[in-house]
Amino acid sequence: MKKVLRQKLEMLTRGVEVKKSQTLIIVIAVIAVVIIAGVAYILLSGPVAPTVKKIGLITGTGGLGDKSFNDIAYAGALLAKDDFGIELDYNQPTAIAEYEGIQIDYAETGEYALIICVGFDQVDALTNTAEAYPEQKFAIVDAVVDKPNVASLLFKANEGSFLTGVIAGMMTETGKIGFVGGMDIPLIQDFRVGYEAGAEWSNPDVEILSPIFVGDWGDPAKGKELAVSLIDLGADAIFAAAGGSGLGALEAVNQESIIGFGVDSCQDYLYPEIVASMTKRVDIAVYEMIEAAIDGDFAGGIYEKGVADGWTGCSRLPEEEEFWEETFNFEETPLDAAVLSKLIEAKDGIIDGTITVPSIYD
Numbered sequence: 001m002k003k004v005l006r007q008k009l010e011m012l013t014r015g016v017e018v019k020k021s022q023t024l025i026i027v028i029a030v031i032a033v034v035i036i037a038g039v040a041y042i043l044l045s046g047p048v049a050p051t052v053k054k055i056g057l058i059t060g061t062g063g064l065g066d067k068s069f070n071d072i073a074y075a076g077a078l079l080a081k082d083d084f085g086i087e088l089d090y091n092q093p094t095a096i097a098e099y100e101g102i103q104i105d106y107a108e109t110g111e112y113a114l115i116i117c118v119g120f121d122q123v124d125a126l127t128n129t130a131e132a133y134p135e136q137k138f139a140i141v142d143a144v145v146d147k148p149n150v151a152s153l154l155f156k157a158n159e160g161s162f163l164t165g166v167i168a169g170m171m172t173e174t175g176k177i178g179f180v181g182g183m184d185i186p187l188i189q190d191f192r193v194g195y196e197a198g199a200e201w202s203n204p205d206v207e208i209l210s211p212i213f214v215g216d217w218g219d220p221a222k223g224k225e226l227a228v229s230l231i232d233l234g235a236d237a238i239f240a241a242a243g244g245s246g247l248g249a250l251e252a253v254n255q256e257s258i259i260g261f262g263v264d265s266c267q268d269y270l271y272p273e274i275v276a277s278m279t280k281r282v283d284i285a286v287y288e289m290i291e292a293a294i295d296g297d298f299a300g301g302i303y304e305k306g307v308a309d310g311w312t313g314c315s316r317l318p319e320e321e322e323f324w325e326e327t328f329n330f331e332e333t334p335l336d337a338a339v340l341s342k343l344i345e346a347k348d349g350i351i352d353g354t355i356t357v358p359s360i361y362d
Contacts (some may be wrong), residue, residue: 036274037085053113053294054087055077055080056106057286060119063092067328068265069282073118073141074144075327076283080290086113089254107133114139114293116286126150136224137298139289141282155286156306156361157187158194159350160278161239161305163314165198166259166346167276168237169206170339171259172199176207178230180223180249184213191241191263191278197358199237202342209235213242227252239263239278250274266315267325268332275335277315283323285309307350316340317347 004137057077070325074090078292081088083238089112091102099122106115107129113143114134117126130147132137139148142316144152168177177199181188192211199206204259223245227238231252238253239261240246253260254271262268262277285303292298305311315324316335335343 013164024151031034036138043223047302051274052085053086054089054111055290056112056115057088057089057090058102058106058115058117058122060121061090061093061095063094064090064276067267067269068120068145069141069280071327072265072280072282073286075323076286077116077290080287082292084294086290086294087220096121096125100129103129103138104132105204107136108150108219113137114290114298116289117141118282119143133298137293137300139286141285142280144302150300151192151289151298152302153282153289154302154304155280155282155312155357156304156357157241157278157280158197159306159357160192160280160312161191161194161199161241162201162350162355162357162359163240163317163343163346164276164278165195165200166202166343167198167314167316167335168195168239168259168261169199169201169203170342171336172203172206172237173276174234174236176209176234177237178227178235178239179208179211180227180230180238180242180246181211181213181238182217182245183215188213188241188361192362193277193358195239195261198346201346201355211234214245216245217243220251223248228256229254231258237261261317266320266328268315268324269328269330272321275316279313279315279324281311281313281320303328307347313347315341316343318344 064070064074070316077088093099093102101126106112115138122140123143126140130145130150134149139151139153141153146353157279179192179195196208209230214222215330223242228248230238236258236351240249241263244273250260253273260274262274265282266277268274268277313320321332321341350357
């Protein structure tokens with residue numbers, strides 16, 4: 001009896017093992033079919049395209065074609081688009097009141113690796129938007145927004161102004177130079193300090209007339225009047241850092257056939273008498289921020305850079321001249337070889353530290 005029971009138990013055990021083996025075979029077969037199907041799908045559908053990262057650019061109210069920050073920022077973004085294969089969207093507000101709505105429209109999508117806002121008049125709007133969308137990365141050009149998700153891009157104006165001063169000191173024939181500022185504030189005084197130091201570096205005998213401030217960013221008539229007053233005192237080289245008021249000062253330069261210097265962007269194209277401009281290379285700053293954003297290296301905070309980093313300079317430096325001519329479609333008049341040599345010497349000195357440019361903030 002025991003023998004019979006043992007035989008039946010062995011038969012049942014063998015049956016369970018057979019069923020387990022059959023089940024395992026079925027599972028393996030199903031997995032194999034799924035894997036084969038997946039591989040076939042990949043082979044038939046081709047490689048999966050990487051997600052294209054998007055960048056948003058919101059210009060100042062002047063829009064594209066301003067031959068200033070908007071155009072330069074756009075040039076930097078276009079170069080990044082070509083180099084990194086990104087998608088670039090841009091918007092051109094026509095009024096300050098539009099800024100916040102456009103910023104929100106971009107941020108709301110969650111699609112943009114970086115949203116770039118051009119100009120100090122976007123500060124209030126971006127302060128609100130950056131707080132409302134803390135995960136969205138932003139950059140603002142030539143202004144500060146104190147939020148952890150905003151990169152504030154600033155430019156050492158004193159260093160670029162030093163280079164224009166070098167040219168003024170070399171080219172003045174009367175030995176007297178002047179400065180027209182928009183407002184008597186530290187920001188503009190920093191342009192003046194650098195300009196005067198550069199002139200004294202290249203020409204220790206230069207006489208620097210007392211600076212004049214318009215008291216307004218948008219009064220070209222007053223800017224022209226004040227520039228003429230400097231010319232009447234013997235100045236034959238004038239640097240204008242006065243926004244729209246500075247355009248009037250440069251008009252006086254043209255009218256009186258002396259030499260003048262533009263600011264922020266290359267303004268050399270305005271008149272033959274404008275021999276150089278102090279430049280803020282917004283294109284380079286924008287490019288670098290886009291690169292950081294798409295590489296995952298973006299960090300909010302204040303980025304203030306100067307000549308050594310290529311963020312400020314002079315339109316007549318060889319490495320800049322071609323960019324400005326192509327961007328603004330004009331042709332520079334060559335500088336005298338001695339002046340150009342001195343300009344390059346000054347730039348190299350700033351970079352290697354043998355020249356320390358003073359600042360109003362020192």
